[in-house]
Amino acid sequence: MDYTNALGHGLARLLLQLPLLYTIIAATGVYCFADGDPEEPNAPAGPEDDQTVEDTEDQDIxxxxxxxxYSILQAENDELKNALIQKEIYMAEAEEKEQKAMKYIATLxxxxxxxxxxxxxxxxxxxEMGNLLIKEDLENDKLLTECEREREAQNVLQxxxxxxxxxxxxxxxxxxxxxxxxxxxxxxxMESIAQLESENSTLAYQVKTLQATVQEMGSLLSEANIDNGKLLNECDEARELQNLLQVENDMLKKALIEKEELLKEFELERVAEKDEMKTLENNEELQKVCLMESKGKNKKAVEFIAQLGAKKSHLTNQLQTLQETMQDLCSLIYNANIDDLLTKECKREQKPHSKLQESFQDLQKGNETDPE
Structure with missing residues (x-):
């Protein structure tokens, strides 16, 4: 660009100096034409010669x-020629550069x-990245909220x-x-366990003996139950007989009542009806005999019932004594079971005690390890 600017300035100066160059060329031509041959010998001088001398001096100047x-213009012309040659070279280079630039522009x-x-x-x-950034911002906001919640939860946990x-x-x-x-x-x-173990051993011996007695009492109770069943069956039979006799007695009482009423009627009519009185007397004797027989049967039934009642009372007494002995045995067995339960509870208490001791040892170890 500096070279082209200098070339432009040189051309402008050349164009400005062209008129002066033309005048100088014309003056030199006129001088050479008027002067003739400068190598000729001296000619005679005259007034015209003086005039011409002055003119020649002026012309020489x-x-x-x-x-x-001319020398300046020649130098400038040479410079301009060199500038033109360089310009042509530069133009060729510029064309090559332009072609290269076009190719480069095409590639561009x-x-x-x-x-x-x-x-x-x-x-x-x-x-897409913007959308992803928006999503990531939303997720980041969510994560920040979650982080704040976690911090709050962490503070709560702390x-x-x-x-x-x-x-x-x-x-x-x-x-x-x-x-x-x-x-x-x-x-x-441990002391109570030792006492309970000693008591338990004694109670176990007592329980064994009581079990033997209970077995014997069980056999006796089974026999007594069999006898009681038999007596109950006999008592039921006696009750049935008593009921039958009671029914017959009630029927006889009803008949006697009816016959007493009839006797009253017959007593009112005995004067008129002697024959009927005789028959009535006979009937009364028969009735008395029947009543005596029924009374005898009733007495026998009552005696049999009394015997059954005595046997029943005796059996109930035996049952009461057996029940009392069974209650005593049950109380002893219950006490033995209580002792067993106490031993089991003591053993159960030993287990949490051992666990507490282990946890206490662990806590002591943690206190030794933790600086707090």
């Missing part, structure tokens, strides 16, 4: 100036198309953890106190 101007156009397609793809990807630590410290102190109490209880329990 003009010629010198013209020569200097192709690259531009590719870049435009890539730009579209990038715009689409940018839009507070609960502090409370648990305080409760653990209190529980450790309580465990120490409870362990001392549990050791005392364990000692008491």
């Amino acid at each position: 003009e010629c010198v100036t013209a020569q200097t101007a 156009e192709a690259k531009k198309l590719e870049l435009s397609s890539q730009a579209k793809a990038l715009r689409e990807t940018v839009q 507070a609960e953890n502090d409370k648990l630590k305080n409760t653990l410290i209190e529980n450790r102190e309580l465990l120490q106190v409870s362990m001392a109490e549990a050791e005392k209880k364990q000692q008491n329990a």
